Amino acid sequence: MNSKITWYGHAALLIETGGYRVLVDPYLKGNPAASISPEQVQADFILVTHGHGDHIGDTIEIAQRTGALVICNAEISKWLSSRGIKTHAQHLGGGYRHPFGYLKLTLAVHGSGLPDGSYGGNPAGLLLTTLEGKKIYMAGDTGLFGDMRLIGEEGIDLAVLPIGDNYTMGPADALKALKMLQPEHVVPIHYSTFDVIRQDAAVWAKQVEQETNVTVHLLCPGESLTL
Numbered sequence: 001m002n003s004k005i006t007w008y009g010h011a012a013l014l015i016e017t018g019g020y021r022v023l024v025d026p027y028l029k030g031n032p033a034a035s036i037s038p039e040q041v042q043a044d045f046i047l048v049t050h051g052h053g054d055h056i057g058d059t060i061e062i063a064q065r066t067g068a069l070v071i072c073n074a075e076i077s078k079w080l081s082s083r084g085i086k087t088h089a090q091h092l093g094g095g096y097r098h099p100f101g102y103l104k105l106t107l108a109v110h111g112s113g114l115p116d117g118s119y120g121g122n123p124a125g126l127l128l129t130t131l132e133g134k135k136i137y138m139a140g141d142t143g144l145f146g147d148m149r150l151i152g153e154e155g156i157d158l159a160v161l162p163i164g165d166n167y168t169m170g171p172a173d174a175l176k177a178l179k180m181l182q183p184e185h186v187v188p189i190h191y192s193t194f195d196v197i198r199q200d201a202a203v204w205a206k207q208v209e210q211e212t213n214v215t216v217h218l219l220c221p222g223e224s225l226t227l
Ligand code: NI
Pocket: 050, 052, 055, 110, 111, 141, 167
């Protein structure tokens, strides 16, 4: 059995593990890079890293249609619950064994305000140990921080990192992050969706492969990687 990860564009991902479909940061409507619509996407669970519109995205609509359980921080959980959505609240540093694997919320250096201006708590990264035993670290929106070294000690199979710059780590800091995380594989995301975060990922990939042992996978929206 394998774990499979599909990039839907920007920060939206689908992780398939043990027959479960785990959707992450489903910003699809209005996302110029989206490879699937909110009406088509399937999910048993939805993970939301933080409250910004390009991450919480179409969570409410998709959860209503699919009945997916939404997993996020306590503040976003409260906001979604008040809108009738089923949630499971966790918080930074805390892990929980869900049917699809063990999920820990990690630090992220960023903001988390919700689209209507409500307080969205602290932003998170996600560290998922899948049912196939693969460790996937999704950094979320974050700047570089030294405690990524501690996350690296967990033994990461795949890191999913933002490289867009402006709102998050750019290519140079994402390269530094990889040196601390030391994953087997990396998928860059959160770039070139908009002009302000345009990056040449192929140039970055070349630099990563020159300076580290990490294998870079440049996915196009809609493409998958099997671990
Ligand atoms: Ni953000």
